[in-house]
Amino acid sequence: MRPHSRILPCLISGLCLLQNINCGNILVWYTEGSHWINLKPVLDTLVDRGHHVTVLLPNASIFMDLNETTSYNYENFNVSLSTSDLKNAMERFFRFSMYEMDHMNSIEIFFKFFEIISKHLDMVLVYCDGLLHSEPVLDRLRKGKYDVIFVDPVYPCSELIAEMLDIPLVYTLRISMANAMERLCGQTPAPPSYVPGAMSKLTDNMTFSDRIKNFLFYMSQDAMSLYMWRRFDKYYSDYLGRPTTFCEMMGKADIWLIRTYWDFEYPRPFLPNFKYVGGIHCRPAKPLPKVLWRYSGEKPETLAPNTRLYDWMPQNDLLGHPKTKAFITHGGTNGIYEAIYHGVPMVGIPMFGDQSDNMVHMKSKGAAVIMDFNSMETKDLVDGLKAVINDPSYKENAMRLSRIHHDRPVHPRDEAVFWIEFVMRHKGAKHLRVQAHNLTWYQYHSLDVFAFLLAIIALVLFIFYKILKSCVVRCCFRSRSKKKKE
């Protein structure tokens, strides 16, 4: 935040001086899909508050669009990939998650998943490489006097940009697989006994066998993550010219904005630089036309005349309508949060990614039933709908979650913006960063202390044994000598 040098652009953007805030320069790294959709409400609020938002935009992107809005600045860079490569990769993932997985055994699923994720990570690295070889862009970034870089860490590279520009790094994240990023790199504690690994489909109320499953899930995901991240370790070390790891670089992030809250999450320990800001995109509903039906295919002949078809409709406004009794959802976090916001019980038909796990959260909190996408029949859906509509407990629980969601000291969007502006004002938030980052894993778990104390105890026992032995020997020897003398 350099108030003097910013006065002119601030006056142009208009709002920052009126609102008595210093406006700053915010850099945003490329991301895709719902990750980008989730960044936007925060970016829009930052722009409204007078900040300059510059988005790093590659030539290959499905969701990010140069023409989408004029309120952001764009820095374009080229990558050795096309948008259709990206689309093919995404389709491959959907095909696997929604159809192929059903005809595979666990080992086949594991290897196929491993292969897909590996290819995805290789592709992600192409974006990083594209930017870091665009010298003119880098030059402009270095001269741009940025105050913070704001990113979803699922697309790595921001750690190197933050290091290169020497600016604070703020993450916004839904989850990583088994919370590997948050635990291994962010150092947030997660006892496997009551914190179910993200995407494990377990709840915080675990039986002995659940706890074994969770423990093994954490171990396998840790091994897989650390193995898969090796490509980033190498890339980061090569670029910086010193040995480092992806995780070490991630650990430098100032703030982690987690896109959930205790209406959705099971209560768990966390760190002072982790802020739970779930529901950023939620907003009150606007009025609706009388009947609605979103459908982009051909109009069925059997359709009743009182059913209208729309290519797209405002899901949030529909969920907020007082006559809405239930929400049939694929279980994405955004949809779930809109249902929580408006207190609507859910029928979940999860398809891929975190959707199954999300629906388990809602089911365990009594606000949803879950269908199996590949095996469900019409009757199952009807029964599920009847259950959430007719059994009042679903509505009551959805309303309870809604009350928890709304009743917080600060609105999630304001809280997210507050912490981004905080690191801009203070050039970071090192006072929230735990010393755990400077410990090895065995130091963190006090294994060296434990081993040392055990060694001391063993030594004391050994000396005690030796002394006792020598006493016994001496006593026996004396008594024998005495006997001999007698």
Place this chain on the structure above:
Amino acid sequence: MRPHSRILPCLISGLCLLQNINCGNILVWYTEGSHWINLKPVLDTLVDRGHHVTVLLPNASIFMDLNETTSYNYENFNVSLSTSDLKNAMERFFRFSMYEMDHMNSIEIFFKFFEIISKHLDMVLVYCDGLLHSEPVLDRLRKGKYDVIFVDPVYPCSELIAEMLDIPLVYTLRISMANAMERLCGQTPAPPSYVPGAMSKLTDNMTFSDRIKNFLFYMSQDAMSLYMWRRFDKYYSDYLGRPTTFCEMMGKADIWLIRTYWDFEYPRPFLPNFKYVGGIHCRPAKPLPKVLWRYSGEKPETLAPNTRLYDWMPQNDLLGHPKTKAFITHGGTNGIYEAIYHGVPMVGIPMFGDQSDNMVHMKSKGAAVIMDFNSMETKDLVDGLKAVINDPSYKENAMRLSRIHHDRPVHPRDEAVFWIEFVMRHKGAKHLRVQAHNLTWYQYHSLDVFAFLLAIIALVLFIFYKILKSCVVRCCFRSRSKKKKE
């Protein structure tokens, strides 16, 4: 919160309807010394917001005073103790901490400390017993339709009152020894590798020997706490007519309001129902007369004519004066927080309780120097003062802490009030309570899972060994048989 039944008293107290809040009935359990002083700013704010605050006031109390304010209601009860018993106990503790300790070895200190704390806990139990045998008071409490009980847990009993009245329980706490209450009963995690035990005088940046010291400190304090709390375990079990522990009952608390913040604390993991609201009592300074000197003894003859004597003076206003260069303090949290609020570096002369540990926090953050009360000479104090006044780093660090203190999304007093009102609105905050409360210590640390997995591995290895052995035997046997046949 029962809005309808509350309308009349609310209208009388005036503010709750205007401010669009439902006013409620808040019960406060007896506490003493700085614990009571720290409750008051929150209670006053609650009264200002239209709530009814009822304080449980025993006939023996030093700090709580029936005539102090008319804004609280009081429920009086008798205890088999006099105020002078209380004063004697307090004086005994001060004498030990400030003078006697210096002439004792570590073992003598441990046993004397153990004896003093034991007597204190016995005395505390007298208060609980006094209330629970005042049937008319209990009867009024049962009819009083209270919405929450708000307490400092250092004086136990509130857990039983909350259970008896079936109302939420909110704690406000500075620290317990080695955070035993927070860790063992509140289930907040504290890896001994980087979370120094409260009052250990260690920082979060520990050497190997510091980590050993911290590990042993936790272990010894856990053993001591659990041993000392046995009197409460028995009392609580007897009263409830079922086996329970003090810790189990404490674990039911809905919210823990911790009276520090990350300006003072080392960053550490915590739980969703732990809220760091340090600095509740801090406020802007008012103007001062020109020179000031608080002194209640006889006026020294050598006193310069430009030094004025006062029996009492407003410490906060003095700290907020722009000409104040340094603060000589005994290291109590309230004084330290006023210094942080106004960004004044400190010279600490800690005396007892948490004061030494508090000053270590400030020293490690570069905002203070520490004196030894019993060995310091005039020159040491002068040198210390010169250091914090002339070395700009002390002022810079004090200002940095001040900026951290002021720059939060919500004022600490508002945050404390928010969470008290939250549990009143929602009849608790169970959604913030971790499942760790329902696990044994070995389940929490996954030791049973670990043992099971080790057993499986051992079994597999054993079977593998047996099969291998039988194969070898069979092969050898065959080859021998063959040789014999040949």
